[in-house]
Amino acid sequence: MKFENSLLFARQLDKQDPLKSYRNLFHIPAKNGKEFIYLCGNSLGLQPKAVEKQLKIELDDWRKLGVEGHLHAKRPWLYYHHFFSKSIAKLIGAKEDEVVVMNQLTVNLNLMLISFYRPNGKRNKILVEANEFPSDFYAIEQQIKLHGLNPEECIIEALPREGEVTLRTEDIVAKIEQNKDELALVMFSAVNYYTGQLFDCAEIGRTCQRLGINYGLDLAHAIGNVELKLDDWGVDFATWCSYKYLNSGPGGVSGVFVNNKHAKNFDLPRLAGWWGNDEKTRFKMPKHFAPQPGAAGWQISNAPVLSMAAHKASLEIFDKAGMKALRKKSELLTGYLEFLLKQKSSAHGASFNLITPVNKKDRGCQLSIQTKANGKKLFEKITKAGVIADWREPDVIRVAPVPLYNRFEEVWRFVNLLN
Numbered sequence: 001m002k003f004e005n006s007l008l009f010a011r012q013l014d015k016q017d018p019l020k021s022y023r024n025l026f027h028i029p030a031k032n033g034k035e036f037i038y039l040c041g042n043s044l045g046l047q048p049k050a051v052e053k054q055l056k057i058e059l060d061d062w063r064k065l066g067v068e069g070h071l072h073a074k075r076p077w078l079y080y081h082h083f084f085s086k087s088i089a090k091l092i093g094a095k096e097d098e099v100v101v102m103n104q105l106t107v108n109l110n111l112m113l114i115s116f117y118r119p120n121g122k123r124n125k126i127l128v129e130a131n132e133f134p135s136d137f138y139a140i141e142q143q144i145k146l147h148g149l150n151p152e153e154c155i156i157e158a159l160p161r162e163g164e165v166t167l168r169t170e171d172i173v174a175k176i177e178q179n180k181d182e183l184a185l186v187m188f189s190a191v192n193y194y195t196g197q198l199f200d201c202a203e204i205g206r207t208c209q210r211l212g213i214n215y216g217l218d219l220a221h222a223i224g225n226v227e228l229k230l231d232d233w234g235v236d237f238a239t240w241c242s243y244k245y246l247n248s249g250p251g252g253v254s255g256v257f258v259n260n261k262h263a264k265n266f267d268l269p270r271l272a273g274w275w276g277n278d279e280k281t282r283f284k285m286p287k288h289f290a291p292q293p294g295a296a297g298w299q300i301s302n303a304p305v306l307s308m309a310a311h312k313a314s315l316e317i318f319d320k321a322g323m324k325a326l327r328k329k330s331e332l333l334t335g336y337l338e339f340l341l342k343q344k345s346s347a348h349g350a351s352f353n354l355i356t357p358v359n360k361k362d363r364g365c366q367l368s369i370q371t372k373a374n375g376k377k378l379f380e381k382i383t384k385a386g387v388i389a390d391w392r393e394p395d396v397i398r399v400a401p402v403p404l405y406n407r408f409e410e411v412w413r414f415v416n417l418l419n
């Protein structure tokens with residue numbers, strides 16, 4: 001599409017948008033009756049209006065039934081985690097028994113590393129992307145130490161080439177091949193939190209499979225943002241959070257994917273608790289742990305029903321909209337943002353760089369704007385003018401127009417404010 005830099009054109013795009021009605025399903029933050037331009041769905045997604053109703057269902061059942069709600073609530077709490085598998089499996093390209101909703105992201109990453117980072121002799125290294133999110137890095141470092149090994153020797157970073165910010169697929173593949181006899185695990189994000197780069201997970205997966213190396217993914221910035229095909233990509237395990245693009249509320253519940261090839265591998269070391277035990281015998285209170293097959297066998301504790309009710313409200317929206325349509329709009333919306341930013345940058349003597357890949361197949365909805373002088377001041381000014389975005393040290397403003405609730409007009413207004 002040939003874009004134009006005008007409010008009229010942006011409004012025209014909104015008018016033609018087949019998903020435009022979805023914005024009405026969300027609460028848009030506002031002050032004194034004026035809506036903010038919310039471009040921060042990469043950090044915390046907005047509240048679906050249906051959250052209140054879903055929460056009320058559980059609060060009412062709790063009030064009326066007490067403990068009986070475990071079996072007799074409208075959605076019996078005992079089986080609560082089952083109610084999410086279909087929607088999540090669809091979002092990530094997996095089978096229903098390969099996913100379970102539970103815990104928080106870094107907790108789940110630790111659980112997955114316990115099972116899938118199994119150093120063996122000189123095969124004891126983990127390949128990670130440069131600029132990995134710190135929480136993931138901390139988990140990896142500690143897991144290596146738990147094996148009595150030295151993180152400095154066991155972590156290999158895939159780095160961008162000199163003068164570049166993002167990683168090239170051929171360099172990642174080459175790094176895996178160079179270290180193939182020493183790698184126990186390749187642990188990457190699908191979308192990097194800082195640059196917004198969407199990695200070629202299919203190619204990385206093929207390489208790992210060919211060389212017999214476990215492949216783990218952090219989907220925090222990818223789930224609900226881009227189309228994912230974990231089974232096709234041969235991913236061994238993955239985890240994510242639900243408070244970003246999945247709009248399920250601050251600290252919302254996470255989930256894991258475990259490839260079915262590991263479903264019945266009960267010899268894999270794992271942490272245990274009664275919720276991971278075979279459902280048929282769980283309440284017979286057996287003395288020894290007998291894990292369920294599939295991802296559900298990695299559960300430890302019973303489901304946090306109240307926070308998961310919010311997740312339910314949000315996933316119903318994704319079921320209705322579908323990732324294909326969302327991604328189609330997202331590419332257009334972010335493409336329009338990129339077009340306007342590039343125009344602005346050349347008109348103002350390149351006062352900022354976009355560090356996110358230019359090719360839409362290599363990114364999700366987020367663009368990372370690397371500011372030059374006075375970046376923090378610019379960020380504070382746009383915040384004052386009613387934009388909610390986020391600042392990442394030392395010099396990056398991340399903006400993420402989300403296809404479920406952002407408008408083309410907002411994108412246009414945001415770039416206009418950069419004056």
Ligand SMILES: Cc1ncc(COP(=O)(O)O)c(C=O)c1O
Nearest residue numbers: 104105106107133135193220241
């Ligand atoms: C890539 C990534 N990993 C880990 C985390 C930490 O998540 P949690 O606090 O849910 O463990 C975040 C949070 O934003 C993240 O973006």
